[in-house]
Amino acid sequence: MRLLPLLACAALLTVPAAGLCQTAVPDAGLATSATSAGDASLAVAFPDLKSHEGVLMVALFDSQAAWAGGKPVQVTFVPATAPEPVAKLQGLAAGTYAVRVFQDLDGDQRLSMNPFGLPVEPFGFSGGAKANMGPPAFAAAAFTVTPGDNAQAITLR
Amino acid sequence: MDRRAFLRAAGLTGAAALLTPETVFAAGAADWTLGFRDVEADIAEAGLTRLRGKAPADLAGALVRNGPARFRRPGGSVGHWFDGDGLVRRFSIQDGEATLAARFVDTPKRRADTAAGAVITPGFGTAPGPGAAVGGPDDANAANTSVMMAGGELWALWEPGSPCVLDPVTLETKGFKTLRPDLKAMPFLAHPRREPNGRTWNLGLAGHRAIVWRLAADGSLEDAQLIALPRASYIHDFTATERHLVIVLQPWVQERGGVPYIAGMAWKPELGTQVLVLDKADLTQRRVFDLPPFFFFHLGDAWEDKDGTIRFDACIDDDPRGTAAAGEQLLRGVPFKGVAPPKLGFVTLHADGKADLQRFETVAEFPRSDERFAGLGRRFSVHAAVGEVGKPAFHGLAVRDWKTGRETAFDFGRRHLVEEMVFVPRPGSSEEFDGWLVGTSLNLDAQATELHAFDARRVADGPLVTWRANTALPLGFHGIFTA
Numbered sequence: 001m002r003l004l005p006l007l008a009c010a011a012l013l014t015v016p017a018a019g020l021c022q023t024a025v026p027d028a029g030l031a032t033s034a035t036s037a038g039d040a041s042l043a044v045a046f047p048d049l050k051s052h053e054g055v056l057m058v059a060l061f062d063s064q065a066a067w068a069g070g071k072p073v074q075v076t077f078v079p080a081t082a083p084e085p086v087a088k089l090q091g092l093a094a095g096t097y098a099v100r101v102f103q104d105l106d107g108d109q110r111l112s113m114n115p116f117g118l119p120v121e122p123f124g125f126s127g128g129a130k131a132n133m134g135p136p137a138f139a140a141a142a143f144t145v146t147p148g149d150n151a152q153a154i155t156l157r
Numbered sequence: 158m159d160r161r162a163f164l165r166a167a168g169l170t171g172a173a174a175l176l177t178p179e180t181v182f183a184a185g186a187a188d189w190t191l192g193f194r195d196v197e198a199d200i201a202e203a204g205l206t207r208l209r210g211k212a213p214a215d216l217a218g219a220l221v222r223n224g225p226a227r228f229r230r231p232g233g234s235v236g237h238w239f240d241g242d243g244l245v246r247r248f249s250i251q252d253g254e255a256t257l258a259a260r261f262v263d264t265p266k267r268r269a270d271t272a273a274g275a276v277i278t279p280g281f282g283t284a285p286g287p288g289a290a291v292g293g294p295d296d297a298n299a300a301n302t303s304v305m306m307a308g309g310e311l312w313a314l315w316e317p318g319s320p321c322v323l324d325p326v327t328l329e330t331k332g333f334k335t336l337r338p339d340l341k342a343m344p345f346l347a348h349p350r351r352e353p354n355g356r357t358w359n360l361g362l363a364g365h366r367a368i369v370w371r372l373a374a375d376g377s378l379e380d381a382q383l384i385a386l387p388r389a390s391y392i393h394d395f396t397a398t399e400r401h402l403v404i405v406l407q408p409w410v411q412e413r414g415g416v417p418y419i420a421g422m423a424w425k426p427e428l429g430t431q432v433l434v435l436d437k438a439d440l441t442q443r444r445v446f447d448l449p450p451f452f453f454f455h456l457g458d459a460w461e462d463k464d465g466t467i468r469f470d471a472c473i474d475d476d477p478r479g480t481a482a483a484g485e486q487l488l489r490g491v492p493f494k495g496v497a498p499p500k501l502g503f504v505t506l507h508a509d510g511k512a513d514l515q516r517f518e519t520v521a522e523f524p525r526s527d528e529r530f531a532g533l534g535r536r537f538s539v540h541a542a543v544g545e546v547g548k549p550a551f552h553g554l555a556v557r558d559w560k561t562g563r564e565t566a567f568d569f570g571r572r573h574l575v576e577e578m579v580f581v582p583r584p585g586s587s588e589e590f591d592g593w594l595v596g597t598s599l600n601l602d603a604q605a606t607e608l609h610a611f612d613a614r615r616v617a618d619g620p621l622v623t624w625r626a627n628t629a630l631p632l633g634f635h636g637i638f639t640a
Binding site: 115116118157 | 285289290291292293294338339340341342343344363366368383416
């Protein structure tokens with residue numbers, strides 16, 4: 001039997017804990033300013049949104065340590081009301097990154113949870129990475145940013 | 158013994174094509190293996206053949222049942238009977254004729270397992286396979302345990318996830334039900350308790366915590382409250398009186414999370430069994446009763462005497478060694494070793510805080526009663542009956558009169574596996590158990606599922622009418638009769 005490290009999304013298994021959800025929340029207090037010098041940019045699109053309500057909250061990470069509970073390199077947000085919303089991050093150094101996003105439907109700037117600790121708002125990860133009893137590893141969501149313009153698409157679920 | 162003789166001896170002639178070679182040749186594959194076969198695809202509506210008797214003129218409607226029906230895939234199979242994909246079966250009865258249609262619930266689990274060509278989704282007794290992606294309980298929702306009507310919607314129910322909405326006519330899957338946005342993906346047991354006025358109570362469990370759901374007769378959410386439980390018991394079913402919720406906390410407790418679910422469970426008979434009684438009008442008003450240890454899946458509708466005494470029947474085992482813990486071996490046709498079938502019990506919770514459990518020798522599972530009396534004083538229960546040690550199936554049904562202690566039974570014999578029987582009131586009647594019992598059995602000789610209707614008050618006379626389908630459905634769990 002394979003025991004999974006993070007059991008966050010396990011109401012199935014009746015052990016909701018933190019995990020997926022807290023770590024998926026960008027620090028709402030962070031400004032959307034570049035903290036890393038560089039001239040690369042990243043445009044994140046959100047195909048197949050189920051609803052065009054609320055705001056897409058985007059957090060960009062550059063390491064497993066940051067991904068697992070540290071600070072994002074940048075956060076930004078974009079209204080989900082546009083037909084094809086795109087979040088833009090600029091001033092990035094070339095390198096390896098991963099993105100988490102959630103759709104803030106109730107305007108509290110947090111990924112809302114049900115009483116047993118499971119997300120009730122849509123969320124997603126770059127690289128097509130999927131939650132599995134907790135968030136995916138940084139490596140599963142990682143992609144490379146090269147100098148100039150870069151693009152990623154994230155499907156929320 | 159040659160192959161044909163072996164198959165004949167194992168009762169599998171003709172069914173061999175339906176079963177994997179591993180199953181057929183499993184050492185000592187039992188004759189009830191047909192009850193755990195795979196169904197490959199949805200079943201278009203087709204007429205049933207009337208074998209004997211005549212349908213009562215005013216018996217009309219549909220028996221809608223749910224149960225797992227796909228267990229095995231080329232790259233890997235489920236680790237427990239409870240983890241098969243839900244197949245909703247509708248037996249329609251009209252003008253003396255009957256038809257059968259069945260459709261799999263189109264869940265993310267079924268899609269993921271189909272795409273992988275293997276059962277990768279974890280569950281009650283199934284470990285996750287490569288590529289599993291469970292972002293929440295409904296990604297593992299098998300939607301395979303029961304059904305209920307909620308307004309105009311048919312809901313396929315599971316235990317640890319959301320109801321799944323189906324079209325009641327086409328059985329087409331519409332998606333998971335969110336009763337309130339902030340309660341998305343909260344669990345909803347497969348055993349809601351419906352009051353005679355239509356108001357429905359249910360629980361959802363997470364270890365020591367539970368959500369208490371209250372739905373209006375039209376299926377809309379009236380209230381949802383969180384409660385704490387004294388222990389993290391396995392709770393498949395609870396019961397209720399007109400005024401109280403009755404939650405039986407057996408000593409099969411969750412010691413750790415993770416998958417499969419049963420790997421984190423421990424049997425601790427030294428804890429005994431507790432019964433938590435909550436006031437429906439104020440869930441903070443609670444009493445706890447103590448009973449000896451026992452294991453159970455199902456309880457009968459409870460009622461309350463004038464002095465506050467609460468009474469209900471239960472189908473109980475000594476411990477969880479049977480279907481609960483060893484549901485995987487059923488799929489291989491391996492009998493349980495030394496495990497007796499569940500038997501009838503009767504619990505009394507006295508007003509003075511004492512409680513007692515009577516145990517009877519009658520084999521009993523899938524208890525049902527006249528739902529017009531749910532939570533009220535009542536006399537009768539019906540349950541699947543007649544079983545043998547080591548066997549996960551029943552051969553008959555029995556009606557118990559709790560006033561006289563008399564039981565009337567009908568035994569189909571060892572070649573029928575009898576499923577849950579549902580009481581259907583006779584139109585215009587108001588007296589308890591004035592109506593029919595409608596249910597199914599799997600005929601091992603005919604290799605076919607049969608539909609029966611009994612006079613609820615004359616069960617020993619045998620079915621008033623029996624129809625036969627042209628297919629053998631694997632054994633299911635629970636159903637409803639709907640207009």
